[in-house]
Amino acid sequence: MGGVESMTNKQTFRGEIVREIRKRLSIQAIMVSFLLFIMLLVFLFSIQFYQLNKETTTIVSDFSNLKSDAFTMLDSLNESTVPNYLATGENERYLYQQFYEKASSFGDQSAYFVMNAKGKTLFQAGNHVEAFSSYFLKVVLMNNQKRHHFLKVVQGKNSQRYLLFFSRVPQSENYAIFVMNGSGFSPVGLQYGTQFVIADNFDNVYAKNTQSFVKGTIEKIESQIIAKQLFFFDGKLYLAKNVLLDANLSLYTFVQSFPLSVLLLFGLLSVVLVTILLLLQANHLAKAIGDKTTREIGLLVNETSKIRDGEKKRLSVQTNEEFQYLAESINMMVDRLDEMRLQQLTLEKQTTIFERKMLEAQFNPHFLYNTLENIRIMIQIDPPLADKLILSLNRVLRYSIDYKQAETTLESDLEIIDEFLKVNAVRFEKLRYQIHIASCLKQISVPRLFLLPLIENSLKYGMKKRSDLTITINCYCHGDQLIFSVEDNGPGFTKETIANLTKKKYKDQTHHGLENSLRRLRLFFPEAKLTIESVEEGSKVRFTVMGEKNV
Known part of the structure; x- marks a missing residue:
């Protein structure tokens, strides 16, 4: 079954490679065809411009000689x-x-x-x-x-x-x-069919070798038509050049370019022919590359399947440099995976200890920044209060970084929470809080500061809406359940926020801290649950655990 699947995947992969190469080469073939056509046009026009310029120079030279000889003769007679x-x-x-x-x-x-x-x-x-x-x-x-x-x-x-x-x-x-x-006036050496007209500033014609663009019985040249180097007239394409022979005398030279319909037909046929040839070559090349690539990839697939099924430990593939390098890289990866498996057991033994320490380190640094700023201000205006703040902050910080004991009693933990709230009460003058703990829970073992993210959440979002925030912490027994709740009279949670928290979709670090607290609590109470709800005025977050074993 696995061989059939590999063969099907190989054919599909080959088809994708062939289609992609064919598509890219086809686009390039069309671009090359059009480029060759444009280059041909440029070449043809360049030749005609060269011929026109050359014969224009001849006419200018002949007229200059006529002008020079005429005035020389006059000056000689006048002498x-x-x-x-x-x-x-x-x-x-x-x-x-x-x-x-x-x-x-x-x-x-x-x-x-x-x-x-x-x-x-x-x-x-x-x-x-x-x-x-x-x-x-x-x-x-x-x-x-x-x-x-x-x-x-x-x-x-x-x-x-x-x-x-x-x-x-x-x-x-x-x-x-x-x-x-x-x-x-008849210039000598005009070999490429260049037509010319010599006229003054009033379009009066002096000499010409064509009737094109000369109108009327008084023979006026239509200079406004042939003023451009490249122009269409009467369905024909012309190349033109204008040269000033004297202050009031100009030379107009022009030549009819290749018939436009013939030029376009020839160009279209050329593009189609070249495109077809290039597409045939692209199709052949795409198939050749696809066959060679999929053949070597097939060898790699077969070898890796044997490693997956446990038949082999390493790849043994002899292909070109790229796939040989890939095979060697896979072998190095397999060796590395073996080493990692050996390390996995050791790492798993340390996971619980490391996880507990990492989760306890989720301490909001803004609390420290703000508290130090408050202390700086209070030292100047209320030194005794500043002294109390320093003592409270000292207790909180010492407690949060003391890793000698991973657990503590609920009573001791709430004492530090009380110090934390005292510090915040100095910062937020209207902040009020209450802490209630049932006597049966005072000596229960809990992870340190597991309620801190709940309190920080109340402070962060509650203070945005009202300055007279009240936080109530309740720890009590309800039958065989232990309840740890934090309530506030802030804005509460929206239905969308509650849904995201339930699905563990956190938009900021504070909400992520709720999940961290739950994980830490489950290290002590595996059946612990987190409940989030909005009350009439505010929010309520609580942990519920089975307490028979721990009380």
């Missing part, structure tokens, strides 16, 4: 050629020649103007000079007279976009203007 032409009105052919030589690197998408501060055209050259209104150029110059170099995006009469480079001619109010068609 001598333009001033000479404006001063003499001659050498117009030479100015044409110089412009076309220097502008050849820009292709045929450029134009050149020289204008005075009033907007009058003094010289012009190039294929796009007719695309601009002289009035518009005049307005631009009037609004930027204090600036030496600046840029302006404009739309020509032919609806094409141009970038105007303005450079002031030295020592004059005239300006040289270089015009570059937006279609002529």
Whole structure:
């Protein structure tokens, strides 16, 4: 029967181990799957951000070169050629020649103007000079007279976009203007499909390689949409980057990320596949660990069963280090139990003596603290009374720590109780007490101070409700019974408190002392009983014992 039970327990234990390991590994498998998916997303987005940043840098570099070359050309012409032409009105052919030589690197998408501060055209050259209104150029110059170099995006009469480079001619109010068609700006080396738009602060587009986010016939970029690095638009996910090219010119680059539906589907399938593989591996691992663990535990169970049945004295198990250590620990415990059995008989012989001394030591230290404080005060205001207190306290303390005799007579014990109450009467001025003892009980042997916890209980709880507490101690015979009772006119016991005391559920040390007194009394009177009740005004606690043998 025991073998069947052990086998059943072994199978149950194995099942619990397998389930617990499977549960934990399953959770970890799902977490790992999602972590791998997140890492894949981070990796893919990192690649796209890297490509976007790289091509953004390329566009910025190409525009910076265009800007630098344009102003270099203007400054070169403004250095001598333009001033000479404006001063003499001659050498117009030479100015044409110089412009076309220097502008050849820009292709045929450029134009050149020289204008005075009033907007009058003094010289012009190039294929796009007719695309601009002289009035518009005049307005631009009037609004930027204090600036030496600046840029302006404009739309020509032919609806094409141009970038105007303005450079002031030295020592004059005239300006040289270089015009570059937006279609002529085409960065080299864009390999990853990056889309770009160059626009001014008013969202006017200069150059672009896409119509995305460019609206209207006047071609304004929707800058508020692509202002974030990552955004959704029309169900698509985009990565974007914004770079300031000039004080009033910005570059917007963006690239469409992987299709969201495809990305989510791929991620879900990946998570499911990886999770299934990890769960299969977790299930296999859980079974392997469960089998190995329960096999070794089964050996320990069989060995301990033999020790329980008396067939063996020690375990003889050869397993791995953990269970070998456990077996050795069990053997040490068995040896220790054998030693303890040998000591048990000796200890049991001393139990009664030790228990009696321990129970007699349940003396409330607060009584001593309070009494010493009263003595300190009385020495100053009433030395004779302080002297009496010292004598009473001396008798109580000597009596309580004298272990030469474990028992005493009831009369002697009540004399010490009287001294104890005298000391408390000094502390509590309205405290009253009475002690009544039948003559037939004066010489009866009792444990010392066994009534003290009952009296302390009355003092502790009675004084909380009324200062004129009265305690009555009655010791008398009733037929073949001896009655020891302590009554007071305090608040009494609630039904809950009486029930807890009856069931030995003590909430504080004072109530625990009632049980200790009963145990001590039963060392003298084995049939002693404790009765707790509330009377009309107060409480009553009494011990009842059979007295024929002891009286």
